[in-house]
Every structure is written in structure tokens, then in C-alpha cells.
Amino acid sequence: MPTSKDKKKKKNTLGERRRKFAWLVPLASINLTLTLLSLSMILVFVATLEQVRIGIRGALAEYFESMYGIWHYPEQFWGGDFLNAIPIPIPGGYLLGGLLIINLTAAYITRFQWTGKKMGIQLIHLGIIMLLVGQLATQAMQEESRMQINKGESSNYIERFHGVELAFSDVTNPGTQKVVTIPQNILENGGTIRTADLPFKVQIKHFGVNCDFTVTPEGSKRGAIVQEVNRGVGQTANLTVSEKEEDFSSEGLNFGYLVFELFDGTESLGTWLTLAHPGGNHWWKESPKLSDLAFQPIRHEGKLWGVTLRSEREYLPYSIELLDVENEFYQGTEIPFNFESDIVLNMEGNQSRRALVYMNTPLRHDGKTFYQYQMNAAADYTVFQVIRNPSWLVPYIACVLVSIGLLWQFSFHLVRFLRKNSNSAQPA
Amino acid sequence: MSFSLPNTFCLTRALLTALSCLLLFSCGEEAEIRSYEIPTEYTGPVVTWELPDDWGENPDISGPMAGSFHVKTDLGPMGRIGVMPFRESVSSVDVANMFGMELGQSRMDEDDLKEISEMKDIEGRNFEWIRLQDTGHEGSTRTILLALYRNKGETWLFPFIGDRDLINEQQKNFESFLASTTLRAGEVEIRAKAPDLPPPPAHDQHGGPTWEIPSHWVKTSASSMRLASYEVKDDNGSKLDFSVTSFPGDVGGTLANVNRWLGQIGIDPVEESSLSKYVSPIVLDEKEAHLVVAEGDKDSLYAAILMVDDRSWFFKITGSRELARVEKPNFLNFLESVCFH
Numbered sequence: 001m002p003t004s005k006d007k008k009k010k011k012n013t014l015g016e017r018r019r020k021f022a023w024l025v026p027l028a029s030i031n032l033t034l035t036l037l038s039l040s041m042i043l044v045f046v047a048t049l050e051q052v053r054i055g056i057r058g059a060l061a062e063y064f065e066s067m068y069g070i071w072h073y074p075e076q077f078w079g080g081d082f083l084n085a086i087p088i089p090i091p092g093g094y095l096l097g098g099l100l101i102i103n104l105t106a107a108y109i110t111r112f113q114w115t116g117k118k119m120g121i122q123l124i125h126l127g128i129i130m131l132l133v134g135q136l137a138t139q140a141m142q143e144e145s146r147m148q149i150n151k152g153e154s155s156n157y158i159e160r161f162h163g164v165e166l167a168f169s170d171v172t173n174p175g176t177q178k179v180v181t182i183p184q185n186i187l188e189n190g191g192t193i194r195t196a197d198l199p200f201k202v203q204i205k206h207f208g209v210n211c212d213f214t215v216t217p218e219g220s221k222r223g224a225i226v227q228e229v230n231r232g233v234g235q236t237a238n239l240t241v242s243e244k245e246e247d248f249s250s251e252g253l254n255f256g257y258l259v260f261e262l263f264d265g266t267e268s269l270g271t272w273l274t275l276a277h278p279g280g281n282h283w284w285k286e287s288p289k290l291s292d293l294a295f296q297p298i299r300h301e302g303k304l305w306g307v308t309l310r311s312e313r314e315y316l317p318y319s320i321e322l323l324d325v326e327n328e329f330y331q332g333t334e335i336p337f338n339f340e341s342d343i344v345l346n347m348e349g350n351q352s353r354r355a356l357v358y359m360n361t362p363l364r365h366d367g368k369t370f371y372q373y374q375m376n377a378a379a380d381y382t383v384f385q386v387i388r389n390p391s392w393l394v395p396y397i398a399c400v401l402v403s404i405g406l407l408w409q410f411s412f413h414l415v416r417f418l419r420k421n422s423n424s425a426q427p428a
Numbered sequence: 429m430s431f432s433l434p435n436t437f438c439l440t441r442a443l444l445t446a447l448s449c450l451l452l453f454s455c456g457e458e459a460e461i462r463s464y465e466i467p468t469e470y471t472g473p474v475v476t477w478e479l480p481d482d483w484g485e486n487p488d489i490s491g492p493m494a495g496s497f498h499v500k501t502d503l504g505p506m507g508r509i510g511v512m513p514f515r516e517s518v519s520s521v522d523v524a525n526m527f528g529m530e531l532g533q534s535r536m537d538e539d540d541l542k543e544i545s546e547m548k549d550i551e552g553r554n555f556e557w558i559r560l561q562d563t564g565h566e567g568s569t570r571t572i573l574l575a576l577y578r579n580k581g582e583t584w585l586f587p588f589i590g591d592r593d594l595i596n597e598q599q600k601n602f603e604s605f606l607a608s609t610t611l612r613a614g615e616v617e618i619r620a621k622a623p624d625l626p627p628p629p630a631h632d633q634h635g636g637p638t639w640e641i642p643s644h645w646v647k648t649s650a651s652s653m654r655l656a657s658y659e660v661k662d663d664n665g666s667k668l669d670f671s672v673t674s675f676p677g678d679v680g681g682t683l684a685n686v687n688r689w690l691g692q693i694g695i696d697p698v699e700e701s702s703l704s705k706y707v708s709p710i711v712l713d714e715k716e717a718h719l720v721v722a723e724g725d726k727d728s729l730y731a732a733i734l735m736v737d738d739r740s741w742f743f744k745i746t747g748s749r750e751l752a753r754v755e756k757p758n759f760l761n762f763l764e765s766v767c768f769h
Contacts (some may be wrong), residue, residue: 177466
């Protein structure tokens, strides 16, 4: 039985904390919690509706990976003709998630009694805080890429699903290739790019994440975007490019484009057009006219540079060789039953490991997880989805904490209930 | 449960803390230019050069050209120097004949070639040096200097086309240009040596066209460049050269090709807007094509350009203006007989 002195002490501890962190008290409000949870439900509802229009990636970017999103009431709903024109701000995932973390932490400090009796509650809330923090960390740190390997060949790089880079490769020296890459964020900013690694300046003229391109019909003039192009494939294939909005849908194919001019001092070396293939720039080789888009030669000061706009690429200190591919379908259907890649992981120090990668059985190596993603047994290649998520363990720990908390709390109440029952059942 | 209302200072501090936390989560990675070295992935051939000070680059590279240059003079750009890498060992006779015909020379054989060629050592590399003079036009000083370099089954050709005096004057520059080049064969398996005299594809096994040749046209040797080659002569000694060639892609486009041909018969190049002066639409085997008709002071040129499956087909007859007029109906009949099956 706790004495009145103990009770006073506990009360004083909570009271002291409240006094010390008085500024946190309003943030610990249960009303705030309920408001945030309600807004979260609205967010999920709106994002689900919008997913039909802009695809999963679009909805994620617009509503969850942002502080706020602007929603327009659907035209097809009742009163849509009138209400559609009104932009409605919706609090985004970062805002609600961040505020929920602050709200829970504040409650933890200023409202919870730190006693064994309430330890279950504390663990449950700690687990929920970890889940939220883990999700934010995942959003910030997780990288999703793809790796395509042809049968009998090996690959030592991965390409991001989203985001392109302008890559210059100096291939003059046998044996090694110097690569200089300019990422999408810098290309989007435009202007003139100078770097000590390149012997020329790069002036960005037009950049876009998606476009339509076609051979200019004879007798017509090239579109405004490529009018200045006088070198490379854009000129020889007489290509016309028209800007297109990014397609966020899962089937969407975005062909990034870039028109740039190179300068040696103040002397122009020419203006080039380059396009990024959404499936990887090796696909350009399938088209005789456009094959050079994978490597447009630029000769300067006795060196041969190749330029290409490609998916952002990361080279790995190891390579994966594809020995064989196999895919199985449910009988009489085209629904995949199993995709399987037989691979050899060639690590540093001449070490190698053979593995089978198939659905739900990924390959984990060096902080990256390689999931079986696509496969074309006829064309003999496989595609892995490569995930790097340093915080992948956090949700598991959070779930364990919540489970222990729930178990503790229920057990505590169960024991107390059983004790109380057994006491009252005793004969008078 | 009751809470006392916090003062304004406390509320401000709370909001600031909340905003800082949110900003922390919103911070992304900063984009930066990266530079790194990897084992060479590029498997193609490497051709690089350094240009002499008084040479300029021609931007309109067409066909198999890797580079095209001119000599800067007070009168404007003169001459034309090219870099043509071949992924096969082409024969010197074929190359010499290809350029020789542009100068109105009759076909030469190995012995003829020996008389106009020599080996030249430039910075430790052996170039085959072939000098061709214009013999088809009286008083012409048009000259073509060909430098060929062979390495691991691949051939690099450097043609210098221009006036004889210009070429003589620029020979040192041409040699220093050749000395500056880096020429490395590609790693991808190259084709076997092309046969010196492939038979003309009267019926191409790979889906190429067939045609009917007028009976009085005399077959001459085709080359790795020419799929068919014929000669037409009259009693006065005038002659016409007929050829069928095919290349992947549009080989620089109609304007570039027509201007090149016009130059060969002494007509100034035209702008795209004036192209219709020489080019008109025609239908070949139910396909849209271009008919080129150009008549110079002495020579004429009739040609048809057709694009089939991303491949350009050129049917061209050129030579004496008078004889060309006589043979024009035969050439048009030939075009009508072209069939891609």
C-alpha cells in the first residue's frame, strides 16, 4: 500500500515537471490530439480520392510528403461545378505527423505519471512516437532504386526511380572513365554551371521532367524548345520536343529532356539536346536513329567526352551477376506466381556469394535490400527494386514496445481485478 | 483535471520549438555536382583531335563523319577536312575510287593506286597517303588528299578536300592535326574484312530492293560503299556514273545531301527554303521519295532519295549534261522498276 508520503512525492514529481515545462502544457492537450487525428483521417480520405487522379506517387508527394496540399472538390460530386473552383488547403503528412510527435512527447512529459503502474501506457505511447519518428526518418532517408541485369552479365550500379542527372564521361584514357554528374536539382535551377571537373561551362537552356518527342516532319520547323540545337542527335535526327507534365501514375513513362549549350570561355561549342529514357538509357540502343542518346560524343581539347541525361545513378563497390531467370504463372493465367533470379554477388576482395532472389525473399547486402521487381524471361533480364532504409528496424522495435505496453497494462488490470475478486469472494 | 493558462512567452517558445522540429524533418539532401572514376564502360572506338589554330569546325556532321572542319581564310571557310571511322578494314582501292569518282576519275586498281599513294610516318604511326587530282574537268585544281590509318582491323579515314594550293599550304597543319589524334579501336567485336568487290544486290536477300537496269548501261565494280555501280557512255566519249547506295539513318538529311551533290557539279549550295528548286516529290514503289534534278554548266545530276525502315537509299546518276538529258527517261524508268517487295 502506498503511503500518503509516496503519493505526495509522485504528485510533486508530476507537478514539478508541469511547472518546469509549463510551456509544453498547451501542446500536450488531448483536444489537440483528437484534432490532429481527425485531420489525419481527412488527409487520408482526400489523398485516396486524389490518388485516382494523380496516381500513388503524386498523392504521396502532394499530401503526405509535404506540409500542406491544395485540394479541389471533385467536379463530379454534388455541387462540384461551383465548389471545384475553391482551393481547399489540407494539412500535409509532415505537418500532422510532426505535430503529433510534439503532442505525444509533450503529453509524455507533462501529463503521464512515471510509475510502474502506468508503465504500460508509457510504453504504448513511446511505441507510437517511435512509429511516427521512424516514418519521418524513412521519408527523409529511404532511397528507392532499380537495378537491371541481362542474363550472363553483371551490373555494379543502381538507378533511382525518380530524378535524372546530366552525366559527362571522359573516355579518352583506356582503363578508366572519368564521370562528372550534375543532378536534377541543379538542372532545374538553370543558369550556367561551372565546375573544375569539366573543361567547359554548361548553360542550361531548357529542362523538363517529361516530354513528347518526334522527328520533325519535313517542311516544318522544329519546336521552340529545340530550335537552337545545332549539335548531336537532336540535330542529326531532327527531333522536335514538346513539354509535358510529369506523369505520377504507376504506369507513367517520363522522358526527361534537356537543351544545353557548352562554352569554352566565351566561345560556344554548340547546343545539344539530350533525353532520358525512363527504362534506362540502354534502351535508346534499340532505336538506330536515337542510339547515340546514350552517349553523344563531344570532342574537346584532345579528349572524347560522352554526354547523356540519365536516371540518377549510384555505383556500388560490388556487382551482381545474373546466372539465370525463371518465371512461373498461375495455370491458364498471366498472373505471376513466382519470379526467380539466380545470381552471384561479387564482393570486394574476390569474395562471392550465390543466392536466389524471388518474391518476398530479397537479397540483403551492405545496407541495401534487393527485391525481385520485374522480369522478362523472354528477353533474359531481371530488374531488382533496391531499397536503402537505415531506419528499417524502427517500426519493428515500435511494434514490440506497443505490444509489451499493452500486455503490461492489461496484465496489471487483470491481476488487480483477480485480486479484488478473490478478496471479495472470501467468506465473511 | 485543470491546467493553468500559460503566459505569452511560454506559448511563443512552444510554437518556436514545434516549428524547429518540423523544419528539421523537412530538410532534404543538398544537391551537388559529383565527380568520380570508374572502370571504362565505353566499348566504342575513341577518336579525338586538336585543331590547328586556323581551322574551324563544321557543325553539320553527316553520315559516318565523326568530325568535319574547314580552313579559316580571309575569303571565308575553305576546304573540307573530315574524320571517318570505319568499324571494318575497308580496302584502300575502294576508298580511293569512292573519292576518285567524285573527281571524274575512272576506276583504278591496286597498281594505279600504288602510283599515287605512299606510307607516311607521323609521330610513330603509319598513315597511307593518297593524293587524287581532278581529271574530269579541264583546268580544275580540285584535289583530295586521303590519309588512312589502320589499327586492330579498324580503319580511320581523314579526307582533305579542297583546292590544290590550299592543300599544299595546309599540309603541315594536316600532319600536326593527324599527330594530335587519339585513335583507339573499340572493344566490341568488329565485322570481318569487307570483301573488295561485293556483288551488286540485284536481289537482296535481306529484304533490299530489286530493279531493272537499262540494257546498255555497263556494270562496273560495286564497292563496300556502292550496292550497284553502272557506267553509261556515248560515242563522243561523254559518260555518266550511276550508283545505288544505302546507309542507316538519314545521313544528314535531304538538304545536306543535295548541297553536297550540287557542289560536285559546281552549283552553289542552297538554303532549305530554295530546296524545291532542285527537289520534287516522287513515289517509288508506293513510298514517298524525293527526286533531285540539277543541271550544272557541264555536268548534271539526277537522283532519288528514299527512306525505308530508318535506312536511306540513294539512286544517283551523274556526269555529262548532254548525255544525262538523253538518259533521263531511262533513269526514270529504272526508278519505276525499283521494288522493295
